[in-house]
Amino acid sequence: MTHRRIRVATLAASLAAGLLLASCAAGTEPDVDLDPTTGAPLADAPADADAVWPRTVTVGGADVSIAAEPQRIVALSTETGDLVLQLVGHERVAAVASGSVTEGAGNQIAEAELVETVLPPGTTPDPEQILTLEPDLVLMTGRHDGEEDAAGLLAGSGVPALVFTAADFASPDAVAASLRTIGTAVGADEAAETAASAFEAEVAEVTDAVAGTTERPRVLALMARGDQVLITGVGSTPTTLAELAGGDPIAAEQGWHGTVPADAEMILATAPDVILVEDFRGAGLDPFTAILEADALAGVPAIAEGQVHLVPSSEISGSAGIRMADGLRTLAGILQPALTGN
DSSP states (O other): OOBOOOOOBOOOTTTTHHHHHHHHTTOOOOSSOBOTTTOOBOOSSSSOTTOOSSEEEEETTEEEEEOSOOSSEEEOSHHHHHHHHHHHOGGGEEEEEGGGGSTTTOSOHHHHTTSSEEEOOOSSOOHHHHHHTOOSEEEEEOOSHHHHHHHHHHHHTTOOEEEEOGGGGSSHHHHHHHHHHHHHHHTOHHHHHHHHHHHHHHHHHHHHHHTTOSOOOEEEEEEEETTEEEEEOBTSHHHHHHHHTTOEEHHHHHTOBSEEEOOHHHHHHHOOSEEEEEEGGGOTTGGGHHHHTBGGGTTSHHHHTTOEEEEEHHHHSTTOGGGHHHHHHHHHHHHOHHHHTO
């Protein structure tokens, strides 16, 4: 197969400037302190002074009783770790997943690096290892049977465990709901409500700006894991954000759920107007060049017109958390530049 060099659209620093300037034009100062990295509200008081314990928190249909305000929280997934660190800081977190301290994955890295234990990567949590940390609350995302099994063993040992699903972090609405749930679980209800409301306002600013547009580019979102290039399906974070940002996901058009192996023939047949490429932990375009630089794809609109865009996975993946608002703003600048001032 012959290949040619593909033009990749540059995401300039001003990509999101239109919406940001609009939000600042009123000249009002924010009434909460903001994280200088993420722009999210910081929680001055980690826990609500008038919190009532014990309390019951429901996640995935399971009612979990928490006897007292947790002081040794173990977060087994990047997304749960990032959210709980935002709410209560490292002082009450005993352990986090390796993703929380990895550039391009975690979004509370400075706090995560202060946590006493970083758990090794893996899909099956070791309940015995977790119990040696003396947790009083475990947070996890149940992507595999191992997490569910571990939660059952922990519950049998008297340690409350909240088992979220990947869907609980896949969209802005889901992130806001999970943030509030974790806030309730750790006694930081007010801080969670403040952060979730601010996040929802950021999302609404973008969706309001693109509402009603009739010119919606057809979008294909690609990701790479190992040596495999995949198309993200309906319900995935990139596809969900692309639709909210004013695009028409080809995954929905084709009825693709989950991830679908990508090849040049499939891209040629679907002829996307825009191709979004997930930049996974700084890998850039390299995992995708074998497909996207094929001569057969030279006439695909997205490639011919330079509409191939790298977007950080830390903003458009299921572990993006509150940074999902940044990803949505970025995608709106790509898909609807006239409506967002870009």
